[in-house]
Amino acid sequence: MALFRLLNTRLLMLSSAAGMALAGPALAHEEKAPRAAAAAAAPAGNQPGAAPARAAGEGAGPFRRLVIRGATLIDGTGSVPRGPVDIVVEGNRIADIRQAGWPGMALAQNRAPQDFDQEIDATGMYVLPGFVDLHTHLPAKDKAPDASYAYKLWLAHGVTTVRGVSLASPSFTSNEKARSARNEIAAPRIFNYQTLGAGWSGGRISSPEKAREWVRWAAKNDIDGIKFFGREDETPAVMSAAIDEAHKNKMGTVAHLSQTGVSDFNGAIAGRAGLDTITHFYGHMESLLKNHTIQKFTPDYNFYNELHRFAQVADIKDEIYDVGSEQWWDYLKEQKANGVTFDPTFNIYAASRDLMRARNADWQGKYTTPQLWNYFQSTRDNHGSYFFDWTSQIETNWKGFYKNFFQLIHDYNQIGGRVTVGTDSGFIYKVYGFAYVEELELYQEAGLTPLEIFRAATVNGARTLMEPKGQEPEFGAVRRGMLADLVIVPENPLANLKTLYGTGYVRLNPETNKQERIGGVRYTIKDGIVYDAPRLLADVAAMVEREKQVVPTPVSPPVIPQEPPFATATPAS
Secondary structure, eight states: OOSEEOSSGGGGSOOOOTTTTOOOOOOOSSOOSOHHHHHHHSOTTOOOOOOOOOOTTSSBOOEEEEEEEEEEEOOSSSOOOEEEEEEEEEETEEEEEEEOOOTTSOOOSSOSOOOOSEEEEOTTOEEEEOEEEEEEOOOOTTTOSSTHHHHHHHHHTTEEEEEEESSSOHHHHHHHHHHHHTTOSSOOEEEEEEETTTTOSSOOOOSHHHHHHHHHHHHTTTOOEEEEOOOTTOOHHHHHHHHHHHHHTTOEEEEOOOTTTTTTSOHHHHHHTTOOEEESSTTTGGGGBSSOSSOOOOTTOOTTSHHHHHHHGGGGGGSBOOTTSHHHHHHHHHHHHTTOEEEOOGGGGGGGGOHHHHHTOTTHHHHSOHHHHHHHSOOSSSTTOOOTTOOHHHHHHHHHHHHHHHHHHHHHHHTTOOBOOOOOOSSTTOOTTHHHHHHHHHHHHTTOOHHHHHHHHTHHHHHHHHGGGTOOOSSSSOOTTSBOOEEEESSOTTTOGGGGSTTOEEEEETTTTEEEEEOOOOEEEETTEEEEHHHHHHHHHHHHHHHHTTSOOSSOOOOOOOOSOBSSOOOOO
């Protein structure tokens, strides 16, 4: 079956390696140890490297008219699946969605429209909206050669929009955001959130007035929103002023409510101050402490000792009001009334409850750069590499903590609170793209249904990004008039989320009694441009292999043979 008929077959040839030597840091996903120590851990000049321009054959389109034939549609709104449908894309927008027949019956031949430039035969496949990742950072040169490493892994797993919190420095992110908007690079759509005070020369943000001044400056300099930590100068008064000013300037706000400031500004207080999104788990449990107002820590606790920091954070599970208690529901109802979005990023701390599984994931050997693999190894000065002496008891504590955390997100979703999907990849054994699918799986473990999960991954993320701007989203759902951000997959993701992994899923074929590898995203369409997902993964694998020739790994990553191969081979270029 010809899945993709192209008038010019050269458009989907394997990407050129040109420009792969550029360098590329993620700004830390949270606070690091003191700045001097953090700087010493990274190479000199550890700045983001711009992604190389799209090479010939790297993505096809946008087309005057593209028709996707015979698919089952999961539209992202929570609607039940329907199909077969034909989806008509004109330029970068969805022009029509037409019923193409009835399940179990042969599809009519030569269906309208026949006046098209390109056609994808998606018979038996599934189409979803492009996924939205609300918590991202780019890898630095101590993790990957350039930004295309993350971009291609995101696109290969269906992620067409990312919120950087922050992606990199303000000027770098703004430039990449514009290049992506013009489709000069193979990259998701980018939203530029920055930490308070980033990018300007006006001095420290040491007062509410100074915070407002920076927000006004940021709004004029292509910054879409603010990421808070509640650290150092970010006092409750400063953050409250910045949140208020951000809303006046149509900017969004998100916070990782750090342990260094959460006793004064927890989730409940942040919600009352108008914060838009709480990312991670910080702030939630501190709002639910039962017999005291600050979590109990051991006398020798030191925040800069990351074994202390990440081992003991899970102990709060024994100090909060019971799941389902009156206080539990009061907190959730208040957060919903205040319009707070929960972006849990389950995956980024999942290694804490099962380190061996994270370290030995199928993709580590083939798709993790040696630089990133080295960064993952336990050390005191790489943020998030905190497994100095990780015990069974610590993992057990984390499993108990996650039981509560899962229930919190489930219950918030249940009462109509908005939940979204974010990853925070590049730390703690989490690799771009692959971590997104793991996040969806963890949502299922939390008790959400697949349709609820895809709503969180698409339209909920789009609304969270566009509401601060006072605009309706043009992405995040498959509807007429929306931007053509689509994911085409050969297997039913509602039946098994694992089929979305770029490494696929192995199952037994009942007819042959042999194992076969199936799944993976087949095509990702961003802004009307069709990307061949297996070829994006091949680009990344080639990049990783090149880096292995020059970057030693004192501790080698596990290499899991991808056997058996995919049941349906990728069509030749």
